[in-house]
Amino acid sequence: MITLDTHRKAAIITKMARLLRAAGSWCGETHLQKAIYVLQTLTDVPLGYEFILYQYGPFSFDLRTEINACEADGFLALEPQPVPYGPKLAATARAEALHARLPKTLGLYEPRMRFVAQSLGALGVTGLERLATALYVTEELGPAARLDRRARLLRQYKPHISLASAFDALREIDGLAKKCAAIGA
């Protein structure tokens, strides 16, 4: 049975979509998936989704179901785009009304959501794939693992990412992790 925790999850997902759009993100499902992955993994927002490595990096089938539910329930709207691009997602007025009912929850997590939106908003899916996969391998090997070892694993998972880009992405993730501590995440 649905509980208010599900309302809170919907509030966080839709708020994240709104903040991503405000930060310049295209905000299709792929962008939202990567942002929620970073939000959950790097800033410890307890959403409980399980992610696997997929075509564009970390991906959660549970989160896909929740995004589908948000669309079915009118909290997110799919906005088709001109040829040849994929659709965007937009938080609706109904989502805004939900946000207004949950000020405590959003107040607690909004600084982290803003941090993620500002960090990822300018990236397209290729950049998001690089950064989110860098975080994924860091989680897999542990933050103490050497940079070159993490870079090799990242390249193993995503051979189209150059070694130089892999190093850059891992350094960026390490930098974001440090900034997270500064915002209390």
Added chain:
Amino acid sequence: MKEFHEIRDPIHVFVKLADDEREVVNSRPFQRLRYIHQLALTYLVYPGATHRRFEHSLGVMELATRIFDVVTAPGNVPPELRELLPELTNSDHLRSWRKILRAAALTHDLGHLPFSHAAEKELLLPDCTHETLSAAHIGSPEMRRCWGAMKPEPRPADIVKLALGPAGAAELRPRRRLSAWETILADIIVGDAFGADRMDYLLRDSHHAGVAYGKFDHYRLVDTMRILPAAPVDEKEKDGPTRPVLGIEEGGLHSAEALLLARYFMYTQLYFHPVRRIYDLHLKEFLSAWLPQGRFSVDPAEHLLLTDNEVTAAISKAAGDPAAPGHDPARRIVRREHYRLLYERSPQDVAVNRAAGGLVFAALGRQFGRANFRHDRYTETSKPTEFPVRMRDGRISAATALSTPIANLPRLAVDSVYVEPRLRDRAQAWLDRRRAEIIRPPAQETDHDHAGHTP
């Protein structure tokens, strides 16, 4: 001796089978599928829907092979993808993968529990699904003998990946990751958009249930399927890496729209039929009471011995014996005394509270006793509208940018409450009077609430 065997089929006319593949069909895990209904107890609502996983699995193999042959035909592969997928240019590899694909299509449903999907989550141990059981059967000594006799010999690990797809393979421990090529082949079988599994079940379920909703031009669709670069997800991706995925030529777009609409109507009219759904719930209640420790065994040998036949016999017996475990749900199934639909999701209620069904269920339970009600909730898990289309001018586009029906396809959801038949009128009258006070917006958080927890 014949090298190929032909099996007549109401959907595909003939399903062709090689000698060594017939050994797979003759194996115990595959023969078991003769006794697993494709649509569980749906035949209690649509009497013709008595078809089994056996013929569906044969149909998936036939369709998957047709798709494979079309998308790997040399003239159908864009040159830029040949470098990324070297398997396409090596005829020995291609022949070998075709064999693996057929084996995977044939065996993708081996792990199904009695009555197919009904109640799988609740009646298996955590981390176990019908996909993990399929993987166990594919790797079993009996099936390994079948694989060992094939030429070229497929590796069970490859069959498992293609049969389960990325989502199913992620359920295995250790997790299996699929390469781009393996993902394409898995999508041919179990893909969200137009996998052979989906195409076959829509056509077959529609045929047997006697409803026309599931029909679409699958010949045209298969002929226009291609391996294509993924459509750009956003403007920044224009210069990104080429990612090969399954898509279609623009000439097949109307067939793809027809498939997706067929799927939508089949879900809303047949799969989500309220009586079918409540029979699933009663079946789950029976199994929960009847099975040892309330769960299915995950031992493949025991799994082999349990089919719809054994469960149906047990239901009949329990229905006539008030002292038998599961007597009440068994009686409801056998005598058609199932719970009746009392409340179902409406756009107006969802606008007030997405958990409207849960609120109604809780309120009715408090008033009349929880045992007199059942709550059924489901949200669509896949996203079948994301695939690339090669336009007539050669450009690749997202399907949602080209097709209004695809872009506007509603998401599927169920949120229903059922009532014990004798209580229906009283409960309905009570609910009608109090509906507005029951279905209210989510509680407003105050300073006293602890964020993130249910009050």
